[in-house]
Amino acid sequence: MRSLYVRIVFTFVVIAVISGIVGLLLTSLYYENKLEANNERKIVEMGQSIRSMYEQDPEINLDAYLRGIAALGFQIYAVDENMKGNVYGAAFKHGALSSAQIRTVLDGSIYYGMREENTRLKIFSFFENSMRNTVGMPLQTRSGKIALFVRPDLEKQIGEIRIIVAVLLGVTFIASLVLIVVLTRLIVRPIKMLKKATLQIVKGNFNVGLEAFRNRKDEIGDLSHHFAQMAQSIRQLDQMRQEFVANVSHEFQTPLTSIQGFARAVLHKEVTPEQSDQYLAIIEAESSRLSSLSKQLLKLAALDKENKELQLTTFRLDEQIRQIIIMLEWQWTDKQLHLDLNLPEISITADSQLLYEVWLNLISNGINFSEPGDTITIEILDKDEVIVEIRDTGIGIPEAEVPFIFERFHKADKARNRSSTGSGLGLAIVHKIVSLHQGDIQVRSEHGVGTAFTVTLPHL
Numbered sequence: 001m002r003s004l005y006v007r008i009v010f011t012f013v014v015i016a017v018i019s020g021i022v023g024l025l026l027t028s029l030y031y032e033n034k035l036e037a038n039n040e041r042k043i044v045e046m047g048q049s050i051r052s053m054y055e056q057d058p059e060i061n062l063d064a065y066l067r068g069i070a071a072l073g074f075q076i077y078a079v080d081e082n083m084k085g086n087v088y089g090a091a092f093k094h095g096a097l098s099s100a101q102i103r104t105v106l107d108g109s110i111y112y113g114m115r116e117e118n119t120r121l122k123i124f125s126f127f128e129n130s131m132r133n134t135v136g137m138p139l140q141t142r143s144g145k146i147a148l149f150v151r152p153d154l155e156k157q158i159g160e161i162r163i164i165v166a167v168l169l170g171v172t173f174i175a176s177l178v179l180i181v182v183l184t185r186l187i188v189r190p191i192k193m194l195k196k197a198t199l200q201i202v203k204g205n206f207n208v209g210l211e212a213f214r215n216r217k218d219e220i221g222d223l224s225h226h227f228a229q230m231a232q233s234i235r236q237l238d239q240m241r242q243e244f245v246a247n248v249s250h251e252f253q254t255p256l257t258s259i260q261g262f263a264r265a266v267l268h269k270e271v272t273p274e275q276s277d278q279y280l281a282i283i284e285a286e287s288s289r290l291s292s293l294s295k296q297l298l299k300l301a302a303l304d305k306e307n308k309e310l311q312l313t314t315f316r317l318d319e320q321i322r323q324i325i326i327m328l329e330w331q332w333t334d335k336q337l338h339l340d341l342n343l344p345e346i347s348i349t350a351d352s353q354l355l356y357e358v359w360l361n362l363i364s365n366g367i368n369f370s371e372p373g374d375t376i377t378i379e380i381l382d383k384d385e386v387i388v389e390i391r392d393t394g395i396g397i398p399e400a401e402v403p404f405i406f407e408r409f410h411k412a413d414k415a416r417n418r419s420s421t422g423s424g425l426g427l428a429i430v431h432k433i434v435s436l437h438q439g440d441i442q443v444r445s446e447h448g449v450g451t452a453f454t455v456t457l458p459h460l
Contacts, residue, residue, distance in 0.1 A: 005188045012180040016173065040112055043135045046074070047150040051139050062141050073156045077131055077149040078139075081106060090153050095130030097149065102136075105147035111136030113149075127154060190220045194227055206235035255286035297425070299357075303432045310351040310436060317388075318343040318380060320352065324359050325378075328367060336372045342379040348386055350457065354433045361426045362390045362453050369451070370394035385439075385459065391452040397445040405443060406431040 050069055054060060062078075063086070070076050070089030077092065079085040079102050105111050113134045134149040200207075262279035265271050271279060321343060325332075332339065366376045374393040381387040397405065408428040434441045438458055445451040 005184055008184045008187065009180055012184070013177065016176060016180075020173075040135065043151060044110065044112075044137075046152070047135050047137050047148065050074075050150060051137060051148065054139065054141075058140075058142055062143075062146075070153075073153050075129075075134075075151050075153045077134065079106075079147045079149075081144050081146070090129075090155060092131040093129045095128075095132040097131055097136075102147050105136040105138055105149075106145055108138050111147075111149065113151075129155070190224065194223070197227065197231070201231055201234060204238075206231050206238075252290065255290050259283050259286050299429055303429065303436065311353065312349055313352055314347055314349045315352045317346050317348045317355075317386065320356060321359050321363075321378060321380070321388075324356070324363055328360075328363060331364075331367045332376065335367065335370065335374075337367065337370055338373070338375040340375055340377040342377075344380060344382065346380055346382050346386065348457065348459075350437055351433075354436070358430050358433050358455065359388075359390075361430050362455075365426070366390055366392035366394065366451070374450075386457045388455045388457070389452060390455075391450060393450040396447040396449050396451055397443075398447045399445075402443060402445055406441075 054062070054065055066076050066078060066086075066088040074088075075090055075092060076088040077085055077097075078088065079097075083099060083102065101111060111134070113130075113132045113136070131149065134151040136147055136149040139146050139148045262283050266276050266279050325339065325341070363376070363378070370376065370392050371394060376393075377389070377391040379389045379391075381389070406427050408425055431441055434455055434457070440456045442454045442456075443451065444454075
């Protein structure tokens, strides 16, 4: 496969060649439409001037006269009535005139060679050193009538200019190729650096080292900047993946170790019947915890699917929240919590099962992290968007922990006195569900004062 460098150089060369061909065609078209007729007219006028000067003094030696005219920068071909011809000035390189063409001029007509004979690009007719590329007219001499064919000797008139132009074009083309070869390296260099950086990322090295290009104010600079951001995001995702695996392993290993130890003690009859019953209850609790953790992991995996489709239905949001409050009644009554409800009748179009998980998780957290006698407030506001706020006067969240509470497996056990059954996945699931509904969730909390979660959902 050709490298990008070779492709760019080849592309530029092809462009240069095609541009030259197109330029030649357009120049020839311009010459044909704008200059050819004027050029022929000038040559005809030159030929007529040569004839007029001779006819003013027919006694002049024709041979010497034509040699003198040729010396001024003309090529001349003179043919008498016997079809005997002489060339004056530089010889014609190719081409010949037919007897019919010569006889036509001898009969008094003017021969337009550029117009009648040239079948190639018209621009070349101006430079073609051919006997056909002449203007012919009759000339009366003392010896009889002759056909006089004339064209400018461009080699003598503009020969140096043609060489200069040819050298200029050649040097320009070669210089362009050299500059293309050199400058293309500068264009391709950042791409090669990005290629190396990609290989480094594949190997797990996220320090890609593209600082040299980040200060550029062009597309390469933007690309380098975004590539570095991508590398940073991949590094964070890799760290999150490693942390996720470690957290999952830890969350499973702890209850499994407890289950294994207590089960061994019961099987080996190393405990009293009372302890055995206690250990079996612990085993049951830890098994339930593992089951809950597995369900939450499966739910997160399902929510993380890119093609996750919401099962949208229209339902009463206030009734859904009331159902959850009734279901959790034994928990909040056991803690003697006060509920302050402001649930006006409101219908919403959303995935009812997923939103059920949101309210269940947030209200359960409010109950779990409240002290006996605290108050939980649940309020629905119907504005441009549906706003649900769940507040508690519980123990609150330390300010340093607030930015991380929606991260998976994040716990603030010490600060929040959390029970050991928490997995740290609940709020991550809540955040994901709200995001899938194109909504937003915000948290306000003060340690020792309480916490407020505000969920904003659009009217779908």
